[in-house]
Amino acid sequence: METKNKTFTVSIFTENTIGMLNRITIIFTRRHLNIDSITASETEVKNVHRYTIVLKTSESKIDKVIGQIDKLIDVLRVFVHEDNEVIHQEMALYKIKTTELKSNNIEQVVRENNAKVLTVDSDYIVIEKTGHKIETQILFEKLKPFGVLEFACSGRVAVTKPMKELSTYLKDLECNLKTNNTI
Structure with a gap:
């Protein structure tokens, strides 16, 4: 069986x-x-x-x-x-319009999810999150309302x-x- x-x-x-x-x-x-x-x-x-x-x-x-x-x-x-x-982790990158950075809500979402801002450009910001797949997906869902321009996730390490x-x-x-x- x-x-x-x-x-x-x-x-x-x-x-x-x-x-x-x-x-x-x-x-x-x-x-x-x-x-x-x-x-x-x-x-x-x-x-x-x-x-x-x-x-x-x-x-x-x-x-x-x-x-x-x-x-x-x-x-x-x-x-x-x-x-x-x-013991495993994945890393995810989220690209969002810079106009959304002015919102306190996005800073709060980043902090609450133990993520960090990697790059701030005139047109976009890039946020990094390291964790298990479920954690990177939860952050993706929370960032959707801010307009995710790109999302990339590594495989398991x-x-x-x-x-x-x-x-x-x-x-x-x-x-x-x-x-x-x-x-």
Whole structure:
């Protein structure tokens, strides 16, 4: 029996090679899984990059996808976590007409939502909010009456709670490779 869909955060550590993101996303596409958000960044280890992918699916489907990703050349390690196992944030930018800055209400909305004004231009202001998706969406709804000209939101950036340092996993991997090559 198929279990209920849950939100998973997949962390994929790879070498920085051309086409890696494409090879990873094709695996999700073939399984008809929709990615809610994706971010890519460098890690604390030189020449190692992290892809953080968020999606809703069942445990059985995520296990199959992780198994396929783990087999890709240049993938060093793959982890999958549920929401309670990660610390995560997103960042959103809101662009509003400068004429609205004169309103005390917008300043109050910014303060109440722990956001900040990044830029004040003659034509527009840009507000930044960091938090969980629901928090950035709530601020979006509150700013709508002021005339949101543009809205952009990053994908999830996450670190895991129960994990050894990546460098420890890489050392273990290197030791295993040396052991397997000398036999």
